[in-house]
Amino acid sequence: MPNGGTLEQAKSIEEMMLRELAWLWPIGALTLGAIVAVLLTMVLPRHRQGLIGAWAAGAHVTAAVLAVAVWLDRGVRAIMEQTVIVDGLSLTMTALIGISGALCIALARPALAGTEREGEFYAMLTFASLSAVMLVMAADAALLGLAIGALGLSTFVMTGYLRRSTRSNEASIKYYIFGTVSGAFMLYGLSWWFGLAGTTNLRLIGEQLQSAPQGYVIASTALVIFGLGYKAALVPFHFWTPDAYDGAPVSVAAYMSVLPKLAGLAALARVLTLALPEDTAGWATAIAVLAALTMTVGNVAALAQRNVVRLLAYSSIAQSGYLLMGVAAINGSDQGLAALVYYAMAYAAMNLGAFAVVAAVQRERRSVDIDAFKGLGRTHPWWTVVLVLSFLSLLGLPPLAGFVGKLELFKASIDAGQSWLAVVAVVNTVISLYYYLRVISPAVLDAPAEAEPGVPRTWVVRPTPIAVVLGLTAVATVAFGLAAEPLLRLAEKATMLSG
Amino acid sequence: MPWLTVAVVVPxxxxxxxxxxPARASRLPHVVALGATAVSAIALVATVVRFDTAEGMQLVEQARWIPSIDVAWRLGVDGMALVLALLTVVLSAAAIGYGVGPRPMTRAAAGLLLLLEGSTLAFFLAEDFILFYVAFDVSLVAMYFLIALWGEERRRYAALKFFLYTLIGSLPILLGIIALFLSSDPQTFDMTRLATEHPVAGGGLGATLVFLAFFVGFAIKIPIVPFHTWLPAAHVEAPTAGSVLLAGVLLKMGTYGLVRVNLQMLPDAFATYALPIALLGLVSVLYGALVALAQTDLKRMIAYTSVNHMGYVVIAVAAAAASGISSRARELAVDGAVLQMVAHGLVTATLFFLAGFIKDRAKTRDLGKLGGLLRPMPVYGSLVALTFFASLGLPGLAQFPAELLIFLGTFDVYPAIAAVAVLGIVITAALFLLALQRAFMGTTPKGLRKLADLGARELVAVVPLVGLFVALGLYPRLALDLIRSVSWLAGGG
Structure with missing residues (x-):
């Protein structure tokens, strides 16, 4: 509704918006969670700040539950004058963000307990999740820009959490500068869209862009992809990733490798289908090329890593490439989006599992070098089980989650007429075997390092929060593969509203 | 009772x-493993009893698994699947009985052997393409850990090479499976339907690519020259029971796939490329034999003879693909090929056991350092002689009828190739006799004079296998009556 309506119209719109608040419950839960967390930070003494973690995790889980409730109770709908889309895709992603966010908090808690500003960290993390949810729901260029900015700001603070570590500071600054620049480019691209279409509504932009000059459309679209591609760590916008992951606490690396990335990819899928329906400007092929580049660069760079966090950083870049296959296939195959959503869920489970093991190892052995994993099978059988399961799943071996995910992605790619991309992905899978095995093999095959021959094998996993994350992710990694049916059905239903 | 499911799931x-x-019960893993294998064996025997040789794919057991993408738990048997499943369970029993790694067998070793047994059985019995693929890859992981954990000096390298090669092979197979799925109507992973409906017909570009995807995958597994370079490393470095299963069972997955998928599902494309593939098989036959001739390490020598023996299977399958749908030559060739899989499985498994036994005693397998073994170890020596004769195709032993059928079938289609392939038999005969002469005749070196002959555990592992290949040699219809390719080759059930 442009400016200049009557008072009656304004009133009716206001009434409508009030009624539509029900669809915003998940966002409300996270907002409330973040604000109360900030207040609690000021009130609670330092040794009680862990409670804020519990509160924030609760807010995340509540958001996930509410997302389900909204879907079942209210159904899907474009609300707030078509700026916010609450549909299968955004609700599924919201639930995923809620659960993964809570797991990341559990992962962070043992490492952060008793440190300065522990409470602020949880508040920031909740703000980040809130922005991620906004990002997947945004159907308006302005909201999209806002969500990207807020997400960047809050994750930037999380990356720099270890204030006394120069590496953490460097990581955070790098991430911030890269993030600001790419955010600015994206806003610039969005402003072109606004100029070409005369509206910020992405669906209306989509209608207008079809008749706009091709050159402008291509240039502005490239800028928008830049901004979202940076969030999803796509090549060539990935340079910040290994440094940021490595400098940040492991739990933050886990968070960044899952939530902003998946939100960015879901947003990319939505923005491209809304603003460029009918493959305007040939974006499907462009995204496919980007996918091929991303997986190849990520996998090849991962080969040389000895630091397991950096290795997982490059691995997560490669995984973005696989996920992008789903985005590239959206136009050509009706399985593209479902494959993307399914792989997103599988990826969240297996990648969080991998990071949980790294966090546990780093906590005990004070190192994330490959050598720190030596003999893990002897000293920590359960960690090793999770490590092997998540890494083999990331590799895509059956019957684990990653296999079904790749199966769906390959199917979508071939169905969309991009068989070459499936072949590239196959070659990449073979490359990735080397570095995944490079971590598995010392853990399973080697004897423990000389320093701890006396350490008895222990089947008990401590600390408890990490044990919970390890258990849940391992079960999910296996169950999403062996019992993929419910999840595949969910992924099929997680469709987009077209405005 | 769903016997096939029992056979797969119990291990x-x-x-x-x-x-x-519990860690304290040290003998328990071994007992559990043997018990599970016995259950599998009983389930398969029950299947044999119910099996109707006049039918094709039969006794199909189906259960919903992931219906939204038409993935189901589908198991079934035809002649080929049945005999290979029997072979698997026999060799698994021998391997588990003999054990891997430190004794008594650890939980990890027993678990991995059982995982390998279950997944290979699932592979041969699968009638769902995704289950087929899952089983293929799970067996790969199990074998990787068996080699990497309990292999010989260069086990890491060999295990990685094995994993890498097989993964390179398995991923094109996955793409091929997806291509078949997408072109079938309605889309299905049901292998029985794909084998009867031939969704990718003709020999056009699409069919060629799908065919090649499968062919490369299976060729690496078989292995066909030039995809064989993983094989000597893996066989030599694997622990004895690992080599036994690798040569006896895992190689058969390649030839099984070649028949099940390439021949049954893509007959037109196979007919187009039958000649080059037969030639590749011929190269494998000759190259494998010649390289084996040059080996001094007993295990390496046996490994290369596998390349040679599997080459005959490839030639036979290619000849079957080139001949018409219902020709007699085609059935002879395929019957021979399947019998050869079984015979080679039994004979080569025995050979790897025997090679392992001598390494345990003499600390070497170098034919140059061994000699006159017949004197201190008469039982061992005679078993080796018998198995060598079986492997070189002596009449009365299992590989003879198999190779005879293969040549009979191939002569009709590719007389020249069959004629040259006979050379392979001559070379293998020479190399086995040479090895026998070097290691078992003549004077015994000092260090070897006190070697003990085979013990009970070792005899229990090999004697049943020897008995089986002698029985098959004397009365091949034991297996051929079950195989009867005429009833299933055209697909369907």
Missing amino acids: LIAAALCAAL
Whole structure:
């Protein structure tokens, strides 16, 4: 509704918006969670700040539950004058963000307990999740820009959490500068869209862009992809990733490798289908090329890593490439989006599992070098089980989650007429075997390092929060593969509203 | 009773159970593993009893698994699947009985052997393409850990090479499976339907690519020259029981796939490329034999003879693909090929056991350093002689009828290739006799004079295998009556 309506119209719109608040419950839960967390930070003494973690995790889980409730109770709908889309895709992603966010908090808690500003960290993390949810729901260029900015700001603070570590500071600054620049480019691209279409509504932009000059459309679209591609760590916008992951606490690396990335990819899928329906400007092929580049660069760079966090950083870049296959296939195959959503869920489970093991190892052995994993099978059988399961799943071996995910992605790619991309992905899978095995093999095959021959094998996993994350992710990694049916059905239903 | 499901699932459950066993009960993993294998064997015997040789794919057991993408738990048997499943369970029993790694067998070793047994059985019995693929890859992981954990000096390298090569092979197979799925109507992973409906017909570009995707995958597994370079490393470095299963069972997965998928599902494309593939098989036959001739390490020598023996299978399958749908030559060739898989499985498994036994005693397998073994170890020596004769195709032993059928079938289609391939038999005969002469005749070196002959555990592992290949040699209809390719080759059930 442009400016200049009557008072009656304004009133009716206001009434409508009030009624539509029900669809915003998940966002409300996270907002409330973040604000109360900030207040609690000021009130609670330092040794009680862990409670804020519990509160924030609760807010995340509540958001996930509410997302389900909204879907079942209210159904899907474009609300707030078509700026916010609450549909299968955004609700599924919201639930995923809620659960993964809570797991990341559990992962962070043992490492952060008793440190300065522990409470602020949880508040920031909740703000980040809130922005991620906004990002997947945004159907308006302005909201999209806002969500990207807020997400960047809050994750930037999380990356720099270890204030006394120069590496953490460097990581955070790098991430911030890269993030600001790419955010600015994206806003610039969005402003072109606004100029070409005369509206910020992405669906209306989509209608207008079809008749706009091709050159402008291509240039502005490239800028928008830049901004979202940076969030999803796509090549060539990935340079910040290994440094940021490595400098940040492991739990933050886990968070960044899952939530902003998946939100960015879901947003990319939505923005491209809304603003460029009918493959305007040939974006499907462009995204496919980007996918091929991303997986190849990520996998090849991962080969040389000895630091397991950096290795997982490059691995997560490669995984973005696989996920992008789903985005590239959206136009050509009706399985593209479902494959993307399914792989997103599988990826969240297996990648969080991998990071949980790294966090546990780093906590005990004070190192994330490959050598720190030596003999893990002897000293920590359960960690090793999770490590092997998540890494083999990331590799895509059956019957684990990653296999079904790749199966769906390959199917979508071939169905969309991009068989070459499936072949590239196959070659990449073979490359990735080397570095995944490079971590598995010392853990399973080697004897423990000389320093701890006396350490008895222990089947008990401590600390408890990490044990919970390890258990849940391992079960999910296996169950999403062996019992993929419910999840595949969910992924099929997680469709987009077209405005 | 769903016997096939029992045969597959019991070892898998037992594998999981092994992980949960208490550490104190040190003999328990071994007992659990043997018990599970016995259950599998009983289930397969029950299947043999119910099996109707006049039918094709039969006794199909189906259960919903992931219906939204038409993935189901589908198991079934035809002649080829049945005999290979029997072979698997026999060799698994021998391997588990003999054991891997430190004794008594650890939980990990028992679990991995059971995982390998369950997944290979699932592979041969699968009638769902995704299950087929899952089984293929799970067996790969199990074998990787068996080699990497309990292999010989260069086990890491060999295990990695094995994993890498097989993964390179398995991923094109996955793409091929997806291509078949997408072109079938309605879309299905049901292998029986794909074998009867031939969704990718003709020999056009699409069919060629799908065919090649499968062919490369299976060629690496078989292995066909030039995809064979993983094989000597893996066989030599694997622990004895690992080599036994690798040569006896895992190589058969390649030839099984070649028949099940390339021949049954893509007959037109196979007919187009039959000649080059037969030639590749011929190269494998000759190259494998010649390289084996040059080996001094007993295990390496046996490994290369596998390349040679599997080459005959490839030639036979290619000849079958080139001949018409219902020709007699085609059935002879395929019957021979399947019999050869079984015979080679039994004979080569025995050979790897025997090679392992001598390494345990003499600390070497170098033919140059061994000699006159017949004197201190008469039982061992005679078993080796008998198995060598079986492997070189002596009449009365299992590989003779198999190779005879293969040549009979191939002569009709590719007389020249068959004629040249006979050379392979001559070379293998020479190399086995040479090895026999070097290691078992003549004077015994000092260090070897006090070697003990085979013990009970070793005899229990090999004597049943020897008995089976002698029985098959004397009365090949034992297996051929079950195989009867005429009833299933055209697909369907």
